[in-house]
Amino acid sequence: MLHSFSSKIIGIITLLFLVALLIFCSLAMGQTSISFSLALEVLTQYNPENPDHLIIATSRLARATIALTVGIALAIAGTLIQTLTRNPLASPDLLGINAGAIFFIVFAITWLNLQSLTQYMWFGFLGAAVAGLGVFFLSSLGRDGLTPIKVILAGTALSALFISFTQGMLVIDEQSIQTVLFWISGSIAGRDLNMLFAVLPFLVTAIIISLFIGKAMNIFGSGDDVAKSLGQNVGLLKIIMGVLIIILAGGSVAVVGSVGFIGLIVPHIAKGLVGTDYRWTLPFSALLGAALLIGADILARFLISPMEVPIGVMTALIGGPFFIYLAKKGVSKQ
Amino acid sequence: MNGLQTKKLTLKYGDQPIIENLDFDIPIEKITVLVGANGSGKSTLLRSLARLLNPTSGEIFIDTQKLQDISTKQIAKKLAILPQGPVAPEGITVHQLVKQGRYPHQKWFQQWSKEDEELVEKALIATQLLPLKDRQVDALSGGQRQRAWIAMTLAQETPIILLDEPTTYLDMTHQIELLDFLFDLNREYKRTIVMVLHDLNLACRYADNLVAIHDKKVAVQGTPEEIVTTEMVKEIFNLDALIKADPYFGTPLCIPKGKGRRVK
Numbered sequence: 001m002l003h004s005f006s007s008k009i010i011g012i013i014t015l016l017f018l019v020a021l022l023i024f025c026s027l028a029m030g031q032t033s034i035s036f037s038l039a040l041e042v043l044t045q046y047n048p049e050n051p052d053h054l055i056i057a058t059s060r061l062a063r064a065t066i067a068l069t070v071g072i073a074l075a076i077a078g079t080l081i082q083t084l085t086r087n088p089l090a091s092p093d094l095l096g097i098n099a100g101a102i103f104f105i106v107f108a109i110t111w112l113n114l115q116s117l118t119q120y121m122w123f124g125f126l127g128a129a130v131a132g133l134g135v136f137f138l139s140s141l142g143r144d145g146l147t148p149i150k151v152i153l154a155g156t157a158l159s160a161l162f163i164s165f166t167q168g169m170l171v172i173d174e175q176s177i178q179t180v181l182f183w184i185s186g187s188i189a190g191r192d193l194n195m196l197f198a199v200l201p202f203l204v205t206a207i208i209i210s211l212f213i214g215k216a217m218n219i220f221g222s223g224d225d226v227a228k229s230l231g232q233n234v235g236l237l238k239i240i241m242g243v244l245i246i247i248l249a250g251g252s253v254a255v256v257g258s259v260g261f262i263g264l265i266v267p268h269i270a271k272g273l274v275g276t277d278y279r280w281t282l283p284f285s286a287l288l289g290a291a292l293l294i295g296a297d298i299l300a301r302f303l304i305s306p307m308e309v310p311i312g313v314m315t316a317l318i319g320g321p322f323f324i325y326l327a328k329k330g331v332s333k334q
Numbered sequence: 335m336n337g338l339q340t341k342k343l344t345l346k347y348g349d350q351p352i353i354e355n356l357d358f359d360i361p362i363e364k365i366t367v368l369v370g371a372n373g374s375g376k377s378t379l380l381r382s383l384a385r386l387l388n389p390t391s392g393e394i395f396i397d398t399q400k401l402q403d404i405s406t407k408q409i410a411k412k413l414a415i416l417p418q419g420p421v422a423p424e425g426i427t428v429h430q431l432v433k434q435g436r437y438p439h440q441k442w443f444q445q446w447s448k449e450d451e452e453l454v455e456k457a458l459i460a461t462q463l464l465p466l467k468d469r470q471v472d473a474l475s476g477g478q479r480q481r482a483w484i485a486m487t488l489a490q491e492t493p494i495i496l497l498d499e500p501t502t503y504l505d506m507t508h509q510i511e512l513l514d515f516l517f518d519l520n521r522e523y524k525r526t527i528v529m530v531l532h533d534l535n536l537a538c539r540y541a542d543n544l545v546a547i548h549d550k551k552v553a554v555q556g557t558p559e560e561i562v563t564t565e566m567v568k569e570i571f572n573l574d575a576l577i578k579a580d581p582y583f584g585t586p587l588c589i590p591k592g593k594g595r596r597v598k
Contacts, residue, residue, distance in 0.1 A: 088424075218430075219437050221423035225386050229417070230490065231410025231438035276425040 002274050011273060015287035019068070022294040026064040027056050030301045062193040067294040067311075069196060070188075070252045071262060073203050075289020076210045077248035078263025079270070079282055083217050084241045087148035088268070089326060092128075092249035093260035095155035099162035100131025101253035102183050106166050110176040117198040121254040125202075127162075128250030132242060134158050183257035186312020188297050191256065199251040206247040207286065213240065214279035221276065259312045261319020262289050268326065292318075337362035337526055338383055338413075338494065343392035345375065345382050352378045354550040355392070360543070362493075365520050366528045367537040370547035371571050376530045377418065377498050379547065383528065384415035384496050396494075410438035414487035415496040419503070422471040428482045429467040432457055435489030457488035461515070477508030484515070495519075497529040501536070509533075513540050534571075538562055538585045546570045562586040 002008045027039040034052050042056045078091045085095075092098050104127030108114040114123070138154035139147070166184065170177050182190075216237050219227045227234050252259065270284035293311070296318060300309040309317075338360040345353040352375040360366050360383075368376040381387045383394060385401055394401040396412055404412075414435075422431055435457065436450045458464045461481040466474065471482055480500060487495055497516070501509040517540055520527050531537045537544060538558035546553045546561070548570045554561045567575045567588055574591040 215437075218423075219434055221426070222431070222434065223417070223420055225381075225415070225417040226420050226434075228386055228406060229384055229410060229413075229415040229487075230434060231405075231407035233406055271425060275427075276423045277430065 001272070008274055008280055012283060012287070015284065015291065019287055019290050019294065022291055022298070023064045023068065026067065026294050026298050027060045029298055030055075030060065031306060059190070062191060062196075063188050063297060064294060065193065066188050066191055066196050066255060067297045068290045069200065069203055070256050070259065071290035071293030072207055072286040073248040073252045073289075074259060074262040074293070075266040075270075075285040076207060076282060077245050077252070078289075079267040079278070079285045080210065080217075080241050080245050080248075081263065082267050083221060083278070084238060084245070085148065085151045086221075087151055089148070089152055089264070089323070090155070091261070091264035092245065092252075093258060094152065094159070094264065095135050096131045096157075096159035096162060097128045097135075097245070097249045098253050098258040098260065099159040099166075100129075100134070101125075101127035101250045102258055103127055103162040103166045104130070105183055105254065106169055106176070106180045109180055110169050110173045117195050117254075121199050121202075121251065124254035125246060125250040128246040128253070131158055131162065132246055136242075182310075183253070185310040186257040186259040186315075188256050188293075188311045189300075189308055195255050199254055202247050203251045206244045206251075209240070210244055210248075211282055211286075213237070214277070214282050217241075217278040217282075218276075221278075257312060259293070259315050261315045261323070262293055264326075265319050265322045266292060268322075337397075338528070339395040339398075340383075341393045341395070343382070343394060344390045345378055345387060346390040347378070351390075351550055353382075353547075356551050358545070358552045358555065360526070360528055362526050363520070363524045364526065364542040365517065365540055366526075366543040366545060367541035368528070368530045368545045368547060369532075369534055369537050369570070374547045375550065376547045380415070380496055380498050380528065380530055381417070384413055385409055386415065386417070407438050410490065410492070412492055413494040413496065414490040414492040416483055416487050416498065416500060418498040420483055422479075422482075424472060426471055427468055428458070428463055428471055428474070428485075429454070431471055431482055432463075432467075432485045432489050435486040435491075438490065453491060454489050457485040460488060460519075461485040476503050477505070477511065480504060480508070480512060481515075484512070488519075492525075494526040494528070497527070499530050499532060501531065501533070509536065516540070534562070534567070534588045535580070535586075538587070539580065539583055558586050559584075562588065 002011050024036055024039055028034045028036050032052065032055055034056060038052055039056060042053050046057060047053050074092065081090045081092060081095065082088055101124040104123040105120050108119060108123040114120070135151060135154045135158055138158070139150040170180065216232060219230055219232050220234065220237055224234050266285050266289045267281065269288055270281045274280040274284050296314045297311055300311055300314040303309045340356050340358055343353060343356040344351060368380060370376045378387060382389060401409065432454050436454065458467055461484055463478065463481055463485055466478065471479060474482060501512060504512060513536060516527055519525050541558055543555065544558045544561060545555045546566065553570055554566060562577055564575060564577055567573055567577070576589040576591065578587045578589060580587040
């Protein structure tokens, strides 16, 4: 574990380099292999006549940028949700927040015939909020209140409900399957940068705010009573965290569909590196999330070449075993 | 300085009244111990004194100020509470936990000051945790862990400290060690201490002011030697007991009647 201040700074710098390197790989590697120097050239002296330049600028640059932003957003959302629910197995996908956002977006497309990206985004936020509040209310029922296991059960149930609603709508309206399939499986390929730009101001604001609440989250981690007795406005902090989660997860889904497991596993890797001090855990999570999603997106291009694995499937392949490991660790600890 | 005071205080969980119409004072710079049967509302009362629970009606005063009118942060500078069985976040070290005690004294942008560091170190020394400061709280024994939490409330530097059953889960040695420590804290540093204890005998030994909670109010309050009698124990705990003077301390000693082996 990185203990001293200087080793943590070195860790941050190393991760920054790793992310930059992966972005370059993402620009250069794929069906058409392009040299690193050419990738650099696109950024410095772009020439639309050159077909390789065109590939990078139109498709790969968008993928890299989207993977970078969404990776950061999902990892931070995961760190926040695990802290808020005090549950190491929580993440936006497991708690049904992704499924809620997808259901609302698919509803907007198939029933309301909405086509603007901004409208999708708002429906994504709305769906994430409905699912988040739903999980909160369902799991607070009963006398022992909001226990970790009830949060997970409520999340799984709501997730299943939203997914079957979504499938139900597709059965009724088969023509929409092609348009919405990508939201369900999660994909970065073929996404337009404009999709990201609609959501970007919200995501960036939420990411920046998250990086400033680390100290308050440290206090919150000791429980509501202790946090209150240390003078913290616990209710306000919970609302802030809840809103940030909804923006980060709902916004991510609006851009790439459901990409699971990043929010689950990244906070654990970050804590393994820097311990439970959210002033460090949050920036480490952000960079690790970006690295993981960009890396997964590169891998997805080669695994079943010449086809591509959808990114949501790719992260599930990586995250599934990790989830089992975490669950097992939790069981043996008790 | 008037310590803590309640006026016509009523506390409810849902519709169920726990404390009704209570007027009572907690003297300053003394050790006050709340006792009572299970479910008598002593923990609830303690929590309300720290505003972890809002009164249904009535008021609580701290230094003649209404508790409701003070910001959470201001309260945290006057009064620290250690709730029952707190759970530290996974992986947090003793040092990190104790540092949290400085939170109410800091602004969010403010850097860690030299004064903060000194007070944290003082709290670690007082609780004999300095050699263990880099250990994880999860890895400590029950007694050490409880001391780590108390070190955190010490670093908070409040004139009043409330503790909800601080001796639960501790063996006898650690119970005495902890209570001795709180006793010194009161006698040497004049901190007002209010705690809930289950063991009436230990309560009699350490309390300057014993408060018995029964039937939604304070049934009796005073020094243990004034108030602890066979009748009192019968009324509060519904237990038949003999009260003798402790051969060591002279404080009341409660010997419950009942069954068991008899060797004389």
